[in-house]
Amino acid sequence: MTLDFSTPSVPDTAISVAGLTEYIQLILEENEILHHIWVIGEVSSANNHRVGLFFTLQDPGGTASIKCVTWKSQVPKLMQMPNQGEQVIILGSIRLYPSRGEYQLQVWQVLPAGEGLQALRYKQLKNSLEVEGLFDDERKRGIPLHPQHIAVVTSPTAAAWGDIQRTLRGRYPGLHVLFSPAVVQGEEAPNSIVKAIQRVEKDGRAEVLILSRGGGAVEELACFNDERVVRAVANCRIPVITGIGHQRDESLADLAADVCVHTPTAAAERVIPALTDLYNQHLNRIDGLFDAVRFLLGDAEDRLQGLRNRLQRVGLNKQMSQEQQKLAWKRQRLLQATSGRLQQSRQHVEMLRQKLTSLDPKAVLLRGYAVVRKENGEIARSHSQVSVGEELSVLLGDGSVKVKVMERKEADG
Structure with missing residues (x-):
């Protein structure tokens, strides 16, 4: 048996290790999905290094893991630090390191699993709309002082609608309330709210619009953070006041509205004054007017009495005599001044006559x-x-x- 130890021929398709690594790197890092990807998992280990934070993200079932890194400049921007044993949601990009032939996830953001993603989306949308200027104070309009037509957008079955009706009736009977029903919870809510606002604008009678809903869980109020609803509120042609839920963080619709309060009842109270308050204000104005008139009358009487006293101290005949003397003195000065001017004018005329005579050719x-x-x-x-x-x-x-x-x-x- 003969063994052939000669060198085999190298195929033309063979590439170097660097070439293979570069090709894999190109596939991984240029992939649009891997360039901006959300990954959920459990932190199995974490190491805080001077250049950044290194940790491993493991599948909850323990069947797979991936190495992660957050560079030092990005660490302060993380919403949550990745601690061992916690489930997190990570936003990152796949990067390959040719020298080690390894890939890892370069992390941009870390959120707690569950509500964290929703919070990030809220923050991103808020920042985007804020840059666009939808929340600027310059856009805010004042609520009319005494509106006669008020539009309400809420669910017809919600307690908020009943609270608003009772409050408006109690504060200002006879007010015209235009109701535009909408779904205020669930997937259909954003589109329904937008259409309800558009109906009010098309009707054209309302002077102010109340967008309202009672309290609820965060996910139940998500429709008021929907971009479509926020833009409808911001671009509404009439002033909008929101009364959404109870004590909580403001929704994006609240930020876009002209006025924001925390409950439907507060919205109704803010939009229209109570007749009793107006009546009391009217009585206060009447009292203030009477006080002003009494003050002016008293002041006028004081000044009149002062003039009477002055007349008594200085007799009228004496004043007339003084005025006659002043007039006589002024008349004498006027005659003297006139006589002097007339004499000067006569002398000037005589001088001119003599000049003309001396220049006459006949002479x-x-x-x-x-x-x-x-x-x-x-x-x-x-x-x-x-x-x-x-x-x-x-x-x-x-x-x-x-x-x-x-x-x-x-x-x-």
């Missing part, structure tokens, strides 16, 4: 001067402007003469 001619004009009317100012034999017109102080140039002679220099 110049009367002093012996004459104006010589040529035949064309042009004034002759120089002997060179006239010719021998030319006839000229000479204007004198008391008339004019015509002359004929016999000779031109230049003035002695």
Whole structure:
């Protein structure tokens, strides 16, 4: 028997360990489901390390387990620390470590099993709607002071509806209450509540809307944390007041409403004042008005008496005499001022008259001067402007003469 120890041929499809690990890593980490996955299990061991928290999550039946890690920066954000022996729900991503050829769950959040997931969903939706601005105070509207039409959205069989009716009748008889029935518990509740609100808006008569339900377990009130209901409340065209359950954490519908109270009865009390209270307020205003009038009347009487006393101290005749003296003094000052101004004006006019007289051409001619004009009317100012034999017109102080140039002679220099 011959044994062949020669090297076998390597197939072309063979890959390296690194290549195989990289391929597996690509499959695991690029998978959309494994990239963001919820896992429920029991913590079998936990080790708090300086770089993070390492623990093992085991199937309740003990048939499978997976290693988990939460890095140090993420640990303060966990809603619950994974303690050994506790059942938890984990949100994480699958990661593969090539150097060890192992995969583990990188953990982003840890919740207690059961109600924890619901709490996280509540928080995530709340944060999302808060960023969108649905809970901003700027969106809140005031409740009308004296609404005549009030709409109520609740179950027709709920005790809340009866409480609201009794409260409204007792506080304000004759009020118009528009009832829009809705399912307020279970899977059908969100859609039913939204349609009930839409019916009220379409009707158009209501000035304010009460969204109400009595107390109950957390899961029974889940419909008021539904995004559809929250948006319907936030976008309602009329003010909304919520009265949902008893003492508890606020629902998202409460946060979106214009006003939030904790019971259906409180909602009815908040939405309309009691007639007895209004009557008492009216009486208080009447008393206040009477007090104000009495005060003003007393003040006016005091001032009138003060004027009477002043008149008695200062006689009317004496006051008239003083006023006449003041008028006479002012009249004298006015006459003096007017006379002075008139004298100044006369002097100024006389000065202007003298100036005009001195500038009058006739006055110049009367002093012996004459104006010589040529035949064309042009004034002759120089002997060179006239010719021998030319006839000229000479204007004198008391008339004019015509002359004929016999000779031109230049003035002695």
